[in-house]
Amino acid sequence: MQPAPAPPHAQSEVESVKQAAPGRVHEQSVASSPGNPLESAENKDLSEDEAAESWSNRRGWGITLLVLGLGSFFLPLFGLQFRLMDLLRDAQPAVGIFFALIGGGLLGWSYWDNE
Numbered sequence: 001m002q003p004a005p006a007p008p009h010a011q012s013e014v015e016s017v018k019q020a021a022p023g024r025v026h027e028q029s030v031a032s033s034p035g036n037p038l039e040s041a042e043n044k045d046l047s048e049d050e051a052a053e054s055w056s057n058r059r060g061w062g063i064t065l066l067v068l069g070l071g072s073f074f075l076p077l078f079g080l081q082f083r084l085m086d087l088l089r090d091a092q093p094a095v096g097i098f099f100a101l102i103g104g105g106l107l108g109w110s111y112w113d114n115e
Contacts, residue, residue, distance in 0.1 A: 069100025
């Protein structure tokens with residue numbers, strides 16, 4: 001006969017944190033840290049998964065803003081325009097430059113930070 005599982009309130013601190021944030025908490029740092037284990041100084045470094053996700057988000061936003069910024073300059077040459085940029089009317093060139101610069105910066109940062 002197998003023993004019955006322990007009720008949730010009887011779980012150890014390590015097990016409860018593992019279930020709340022799988023893959024994000026190191027067992028050793030949780031057991032040794034006082035107070036809230038998720039706020040310990042050892043856990044403030046990004047894990048590899050979080051770093052890759054951050055890099056991917058920067059790259060995605062960088063490409064999107066770069067396409068919007070550059071497209072807002074070249075599409076009018078063909079009689080077209082993004083709906084979002086068309087709403088801005090007089091501010092469109094300034095916003096297009098801003099989007100292109102921010103997008104290029106995010107894209108460059110994602111490659112530079114990935115090394």
